[in-house]
Amino acid sequence: MFPPINKEEFLNLSNLEKIGWAYDSQDMNREAVARVMTVQKNSYRISDGNIEYLAHLSGKFLNQVTDSLNFPAVGDWVDVHKLQDEQKAVVNRVLPRKSQFVRQAAGTKVEAQMVAANMDIVLIVSSLNHDLNERRMERYLLSAYESGATPVIVLTKKDECAADEVADVMARVEEVAIGVPVVAISNVTCDGIDDLMAHLPAGQTAVLLGSSGVGKSTLVNTLLDRAVQETKDIRAADSKGRHTTTHRELFVLPNGALLIDTPGMRELQLWEGESSMDSAFSDVETFERECKFNDCRHDTEPGCRVREALENGELSEERFQSYRKLQRELAFERRKQDQRAYLEEKNRWKKLKKQRQDHDHFLKKRR
Incomplete structure (x- = not known):
């Protein structure tokens, strides 16, 4: 399953290099x-x-x-x-980070949550059953590009699907994950694991991300060739999973790669991503650049390349609406973050003013 590791080279590595130091x-x-x-x-x-x-x-x-x-x-x-x-x-x-995967913390509070740091690869894990959701995958891809790491999509439960079903799902995924490697695997038969390991070279750090029940913990056990993570079956009725991993943990794989497992996410609320829209939606933004007018709203304007792509099937309406929804969401998050920063700064000055007043009052009393 694993590429052979050069034992002599491994022994010559420093202790820090064995856990990914670069x-x-x-x-x-x-x-x-x-x-x-x-x-x-x-x-x-x-x-x-x-x-x-x-x-x-x-x-x-x-x-x-x-x-x-x-x-x-x-x-x-x-x-x-x-x-x-x-x-x-x-x-x-x-120490300064070379990459970080950040999301908006769950709940109503405007706060960022760090998921993982200093990873080279983001493994976006989804199952091949009916829980697969292209719109959710677009969100993960956007956050992965924003993190500074390289995304790879891993589709699990290959053993539960016919070959033509696997090919169909992979084609659907490739339409939204343009240029991103897509690997289908089975944790039961280990089919596809060699293909996945080709994206996990020694010394590189990957993070596993995805919803509950897609097989992340089982994949960790498969890659380590031992049971280190608890696993549970998904609900057969809707393919929804249950949380098994309760914390984030970094493992060293037998080939010298490193893997961070994370708890399943019910939802991925974006924290940032404006600068990576062109990577996650390169097709849409290419069409936008080809519009006759720079400020085209893709509605009734003449020479709109986006409307043309929608009408002739080059671009799906679902993907275009997802693109617009994510743009609105990011703009809304930015406004919330700016408001939070403004309030924090306002409160800081109020405290400084109060401290100054208390100090002046103290000096007055001493006189």
């Missing part, structure tokens, strides 16, 4: 660096490639952090003070 900094003290393997509430399990530590955040870190995105996430590299005798560590800072 920084160029020569002046960094590597003895004080570790990677976040698991996050559970306020507890962190970190590794330096040799020893695992139970870590907590330093007081200075907690006093200086101003945003939820600045807290350590699975996949992060952190500067730590190790207490080797106790196998504990104190996190002093998070």
Whole structure:
């Protein structure tokens, strides 16, 4: 199943390189660096490639952090003070990230939630049954491009479908995931696993994303060749899954690649993505650029290339409406975030003003 790993080359790697280290900094003290393997509430399990530590955040870190995105996430590299005798560590800072997958936190509060950091590949997992949803996949693709990592789509439960069904679903997916590799696999027969492993080279970090019940935990067990994640059957009536993974965790695969498993998402609320619309919807934006007028609204304007594409079948109405919906959603999120930033700044100045008034009042009383 796995490409053979060169044992001599692996032994020559430093401990950090064995868990994905790829920084160029020569002046960094590597003895004080570790990677976040698991996050559970306020507890962190970190590794330096040799020893695992139970870590907590330093007081200075907690006093200086101003945003939820600045807290350590699975996949992060952190500067730590190790207490080797106790196998504990104190996190002093998070090293700069090369990529990060962020979504709007569930609920009504305007807040970003970090899903994973420093990944090279985003594996968007969906099943080949009737739970597959192209519109949801577009959302994942948009967030994957925005993260800075490379998306790959993994379709599970291949053993439950006929060959012509698999081909039909893959064709549907390829229409919305333009230029993105699509791999169909079976965790039961391991059919397609070799094709998937071709996208997971040694030293690269991938994150698994998708809804509950699509087979992410089972895939982790398959790739590790041992049961490390609990799995449950989906409901046969509607192919809906149940949550089994309750936290995010990074695993080292036998071939030297790294894999972050995440809990299934009921929904993926976008946090950002404006700069990646051209990647996720390259077909739509190409048609837009070919419109006669730069400010074409794709309604009744003459020379509208988008309307032409819709009428002759080059572009589906569902995909175009999804594109517009995501544009509106991103604009709405940006307005909410701007309002939140404005209120936070306003409250900060109110506190500073109050502190100044209290200070002046104190000086007056002393006189």
